[in-house]
Amino acid sequence: MSKLINFEELEKKWIKLWRENGIFEADPNDKSKIFVTFPFPYMNGPLHLGHAFTALRVDVYARLKRMQGFNVLFPWAWHWTGATIAGQAKRIAEHDEHVIKVLVEIDGVNPREVEKFIDPIYMAKYYTNENKSVVDGLGFSVDWRREFHTTSHHKAFSKFIEWQYLKLREKGYIVKGTHPIVWCPRCKSPTGDHDRLEGVGVSPEKYILMKFKCGDLILPAATFRPETIYGVTNLWLNPNVDYLIVHVDGEKWVLSKPAAEKISNQLKKVEYIGELKGRELIGKKCIAPVVGREVIILPAFFVDPNNGTGVVYSVPAHAPYDWIALKDLLDHPELLSSYEISRDEIERIKPISLIEVEGFGEFPAIEIVEKLKVRDQNDPKVEEATQIIYKREFHKGVLKSIYGKYAGLKVFEAKDKIIEEFLSKGCADIMYDLTQKVICRCGTPCIVKVLKDQWFLKYSDKEWKQLAKSALKNMKIYPEDARKNFEEVIDWLQDKACTRATGLGTPLPWDEKWLVETLSDSTIYMAFYTISKYVNDGRISPEKLTPELLDYIFLGKGDSKSISKSHGLPLNLINEMRSEFDYWYPVDLRVSAKELLPNHLTFFIFHHVAIFPPEKWPKAIGVNGMLMIEGKPMSKSKGIFITLKNAIKMFGADVIRGTLLLSAEDLDDPDWRNKNAEDFRRNLKSIFNFMLELKKRAMSEKISELREIDRWLISQINKKIKTITKNAEQLKTRTAFHEAFYGIWNDVKWYLRRVEKVNGDLIADILNIWVKLLAPFIPFTAEELWEKLGNKPFVSTASWPNYDEKKIDLRSDFSEKLIKNLLEDILKIRKAIKINPSRIYLYVAPAWKYDVYIEVAKLVSQKASLKEIVRHVISKFHAKYSRRELIKLVQYSFEDIVNSPPVERKLKIESVSRELEIYESAKDFLERELKIKVSVYRADQPEIYDPKRKANSAMPFRPGIYIE
């Protein structure tokens, strides 16, 4: 038996044939177009199963639309922009063992190649090459003539990005700004989460510095809660810490040494004047800002020079640290006396209540300290107490009358206003700091740096947001649930830095020391696909892609004749490019994983609405889950990672495609399990052989008439075409493929059980339809079957089956359902009675029971209650039939009708006269299945064989059954 199929060979064969015939190369023509895109993958590593999952959904859609007769363009490109590739190259140059190990062991790069990766461009090219063959290997229906990569290493693409940025600037969407970031002083670059050894998730926090005056010195106390200044009772300094006196903005500030260093990175000029020990100021008095009170400076050891300014003010009513530190002083009189502070002075300090908060009394800090039994200021529980109070007061706290115009407001409502007021009065300042340690990958502790004159995309712009929203409104989002996410992100988005100092990319056209960053040069590049073909075939050279020409191509602005003249380009070329763009644009579908939703996909919308007119705005976005492997999130460092190259080697393309497609849809995370892939491989082989066997039968078994069961199969296949098409069009790829693969298979299997001889012509048709329905999902297997079924040239370009609503035959569906129910009942009984039956007798309900049934159905449709129906039926029929029988029948009928969907209710009423005939026609089948004789009677027929009086139990659509 030739049961072996070799997927590897078969896949190679079809890739070659598809390419040779250029069936995925798409140029403008007079057909309707569909333009689909997948976000270009980043070339710092091999493509993996996660890429495959998302791209597969694009490919399925592309293949479906192509078969539906659309002119479909699915192009591909490669992302090189950013610091990651360069960073990786640098680490290889530094012989970073971990990086090299991952490259060799996980990514499968030959160690001799790795050495060459010290050149980032070499690395990017290497992966681009590798990955291209993988994209082909999976059968993605890509038009490669439009391929490109990003950055200044692709002159034409750079020209496009320059144009994009000039447009954005013209529209006023690019602004200069200042922003605090986590910074590595050694690498002299921002340190993002992925670049950290320690402190992942930590971001700059804004401290407010409240300026206390002490003679000519300013003591800037750092706080997150400047609104509590009204409750200040004293100032804290750490007596053991060295402080610096520095010139800042014309004032003399006292700061801890680290604080002075930090502030110097935050756009403040810091000049050294002198030094002093904390103890030197202890016991002195200073004037608190805002309230103008004189307060004493006291010693506290919780004050950390590395945190904030090393100066802290005290609000014992609302800050556990402050309250416990005061208590510590009272508990240690020796400390007080060493600073010559009288105990009296401390005892005179009374907490001032400022904020009313549910669940606490006057002084929340005191209460929580007592409740948690905090020992002293070194007890870790102080931190916990602080967190509890801070959160509670921030969200639920209400300001008391001491706040004047702010009184009655919630803390979170008033906070920003209060800060604004303090800053404008000059009694406060700002400093950024990290509340937890952050260590750069290079081992250096990070600080906060305020970068000035950075370029920002003004995502905060109200009008821009409005445009983005109106684009969203007209867009299809698959699944619809994800729309909420987009709305939320658009609202929430703030200005975003759009340039970088390091890495690969396109220089900003008007400020070339900056590179356009990676989430900006990936937003409207799909437009470039429409003309990259002309660059690749040499019909236009990159330097000719001036802003003027691009304005004409993409926006229709300017005059082609004069551009032709000034650029030395043929007029028809310019017009062809313009009309090619005009033909393909807008993007009809873009798909990505949900991780890109709050950034890339949203920016994709923003940039389109900024630059293009509404008719060129994207039509649809698909979002999917993130791939898991064996139930765990992918992670290269943990070795939870499968490259596509390996996966193809292990399973072949169609097995990967099928397994991925069946694993999830919508926002659910697909979970790749090798075992599932193996199971699917078995099924794929089975279905392949099944169809070929069936083809053989179809050729030898001919039947001239169309039997009921044949009509049933036609009905089923039409239903399947309908659901598969509908689901695939909405990117419900799992459901669609499941129906195409298992759904049809089960129908056909049932059909084969039901008949002794197949209707050959019908089966031949069904097989062709079935292969077409499988083609978008598992194209290689489908092509091979298509050929073996005697078709040519390609199923990939064959026309998608149309369903015929008229062929969806509810009547035969219903008959078949009755037969299935009957078989099920017989098997249930057989199981329960545990005997070996010799013969089966069936009794279809007598005519009068149908009369009652119809009567009940009528009353149900009038929304009568069961009670009413019983009463009505008894009054109508009791003369002829017993009350008990009637009640039983009404109860059965009522339940049966209520539990049927509306279409079926109608069918049932129409089928009352057919029931006997249906079972008669299935008699042979039942006998074959059960391997015993079956007799069918009508219960009211005279002289029937019915020893156990089972005919009495016959109900409409539920025959009496007697098993002997």
Added chain:
RNA sequence: GCGGGGGUUGCCGAGCCAGGUAAAAGGCGGCGGACUCAAGAUCCGCUGGCGUAGGCCUGCGUGGGUUCGAAUCCCACCCCCCGCACCA
């Protein structure tokens, strides 16, 4: 903290928006049977519990509620996952 998504029978995963067709699709696994010298593949049946007649009981995170009827609607609670920006 803010925002989003979830918890379903051995596993994966439908159903939930529009309550009744539902012991709850489908796949996987397990068990039994057919085929075979045998194994594999394939096909059929079973796969919550009980039951010598198509039935009964229990059941969809937990606890309440609405309803003739709830996995589906309402309320409260518990738990899990994802994103939150200078990474791509």
